[in-house]
Amino acid sequence: MRAFVHWIRAAAPYVHAFRGKTFVIAFGGEVVADDSFLGVVHDLNLLHSLGIRLIVAHGCRPQVEAILAAQNIDSRYANGVRITDNDAMDCVLEAAGQVRARIEALLSLGLANSPMAGARNRVSSGNYLTAKPMGIVDGIDMQLSGEVRRIDTEAIQQRLDDGDIVLISPTGYSPTGEIFNLTVEEVATQCAVRMDATKLIFLTDADGVRNARRQLLSDLSTTDAEKLLARADRLPPDIRVYLPAAIRACNNGVARAHIISRHHDGALLLELFTRDGVGTMIAATALAHIRAATIDDVGGILSIIGPLEEQGVLVRRSRERLESEIERFVVAEYDNHIIGCAALYAFPQERIGELAALAVHPDFRREGYGEALMNEIEQRARRLKLTQLFVLTTKTAHWFLERGFRTGSIADLPQQKQALYNYQRKSQVYVKNL
Ligand code: ARG
Secondary structure, three states: OHHHHHHHHHHHHHHHHHOOOEEEEEEOHHHHHOOOHHHHHHHHHHHHHOOOEEEEEEOOHHHHHHHHHHOOOOOEEEOOEEEEOHHHHHHHHHHHHHHHHHHHHHHOOOOOOOOOOOOOOOEEOOOOEEEEEOOEEOOEEOEOEEEEEEEOHHHHHHHHHOOOEEEEOOEEEOOOOOEEEOOHHHHHHHHHHHOOOOEEEEEEOOOOEEOOOOOEEOEEEHHHHHHHHHOHHHOOHHHHHHHHHHHHHHHOOOOEEEEEEOOOOOHHHHHHHOOOOOOEEEEOOOOEEEEEOOHHHHHHHHHHHHHHHHOOOOOOOOHHHHHHOHHHEEEEEEOOEEEEEEEEEEEHHHOEEEEEEEEEOHHHOOOOHHHHHHHHHHHHHHHOOOOEEEEEEOOOHHHHHOOOOEEOOHHHOOHHHHHHOOOOOOOEEEEEEO
């Protein structure tokens, strides 16, 4: 019971943040063929009901393979892309039609006692994609395999404005009436970029991107992702396909791309409505950064230092005092949440400064934020031409000693501070030369 209440409260900020935003959710035909697909559809339905503008892009490779096999047609691939001749194209159209109808049917379910009860989803698909031939790649004529040339973004916007879910199949048409076979990753990426989507989400066989030590990477910058791709031979096939697409999207304005497991029931919801997610989130800018505080950060700072004031680790500051001194603060931000802070009180005459109110949220300790905040304060101090930094602490002496501070005494403090020194707190003085 408590867990439920906690969970739904924790999800609320994401519900607010996502309402009215455009997400592109993409998956291969294997996701549709799987028994678990109904679960995915329920989750799509839930996202739609929360006011997220959904563009769903699907592939149909296994379905194409099955039809080709049934008709004894051979089909070849070059660099992971099918070389589509006329026969193969017929199979692609048949497969894409089947898959699309299946998705539409499931999105139309309205069974009582199911997550779809009361839902009335309208799914739109149409001639939104204009395609061009891939042409000759590495000396191979790709025939009817194509690329996206143009997207009728206005038409898609209108459908989304009407409250429809837009379903995009991996086929595109040319102005001369030809049909081209496209890849789901390219279609999804182009849609995300050109529709100004905030998210592009791939459901894949892998549960996310792993590093050389096989650790799942929860967050990945595009720069680090590119480094991983330089050793693509070590990556599973799905990641080799979807990671470059995710990078391209992020480098072209999509805020975040996510790679999550298609085998984990509810992965979409966990990824979207929890802070840490379950898969890998790729973004062009690092999630965490240190910056000067503004008046809007007062609440966030109080929530970080409040508990430490209670415990007597930090000196109590009123909201009013914090507001008037806000420009002395720097904050560490993670995904738009304040997770740490520190302040610099300068005594310019004595060319000395106090590093104060250094605090990091318990969930983010030992990740280097404290150090980053301290470095930022040191830089500020140097800019103010201070030569020394001191800190008063009752609890965390070793932390400062390990970072270049040495034990000082009250005599090291500026005059004004000596007069205010609180003998009852029995703080230790630590100083560092800059
Ligand atoms: N729920 C948030 C979002 O969708 C954060 C997800 C974090 N995911 C991760 N793999 N680190 O933006």
